[in-house]
Amino acid sequence: MYQEQFMQRAIALSAQALSEPGTEPFGAVVVKDGVIVGEGFNHSVAHHDPTSHGEVEAIRDACRKLGTVNLSGCELYSSCEPCAMCVAAMHIAGIAKLYYAASLAQSGKAFDGVTVEARHPIDVEALRAEAGATLVQRSLPAEQKMDREAVRILSDWAATRRACLASWTDRCAVSEESAAYGADRPTGRCIHAGKPAGSRAAPQELVSLRWGRSKETQGRQRSRSWEGRSWR
Numbered sequence: 001m002y003q004e005q006f007m008q009r010a011i012a013l014s015a016q017a018l019s020e021p022g023t024e025p026f027g028a029v030v031v032k033d034g035v036i037v038g039e040g041f042n043h044s045v046a047h048h049d050p051t052s053h054g055e056v057e058a059i060r061d062a063c064r065k066l067g068t069v070n071l072s073g074c075e076l077y078s079s080c081e082p083c084a085m086c087v088a089a090m091h092i093a094g095i096a097k098l099y100y101a102a103s104l105a106q107s108g109k110a111f112d113g114v115t116v117e118a119r120h121p122i123d124v125e126a127l128r129a130e131a132g133a134t135l136v137q138r139s140l141p142a143e144q145k146m147d148r149e150a151v152r153i154l155s156d157w158a159a160t161r162r163a164c165l166a167s168w169t170d171r172c173a174v175s176e177e178s179a180a181y182g183a184d185r186p187t188g189r190c191i192h193a194g195k196p197a198g199s200r201a202a203p204q205e206l207v208s209l210r211w212g213r214s215k216e217t218q219g220r221q222r223s224r225s226w227e228g229r230s231w232r
């Protein structure tokens, strides 16, 4: 639910760019359960990082602080409507809701006359089209090389995940990172991976993170969420 104080904080972060070299006036905060868990603003020039947009910085900050890659249930407040890259980052992180202040049209108008010498601009329409295009539709030239070698690594990694899944009985003790995904998206450092059956005793500190669903339920969840999708 929208709370003005969080938008005020996002805008206050953007205002820091008025006095901090190498930054731009785009600030954002990530909110979970009514508390700011991450914040940031554009440091693209200062950090030599063209992906350092306010929203991305806030997502990185929240994920580090919460020790997760899953921000489902979190809301993001941004001083400006996000670009396509930031929307993608929000989607990957599982952000549940966006609140924004200035629109892209308004920021574009405000930056009228600010040339590429003064900042690193984004063609938001071109970015949106490129990000949503298939490989062959993109303006970015791309050629496939050494796919067999790369796929072998992917397959080997996936095999360790499948071995872990096959070893489940009715419960599974996993790392905090894995548990954050929920039972249908196990990733990260499962303590079962690579271990023979019978060596699945959970460390005491992980007991509270055990998944509670039955294997049958997990199987249904997996088939619904995994199959027919292109995972990257």
Ligand SMILES: [Zn+2]
Binding pocket: 053, 054, 055, 082, 083, 084, 085, 086, 087
């Ligand atoms: Zn952005």
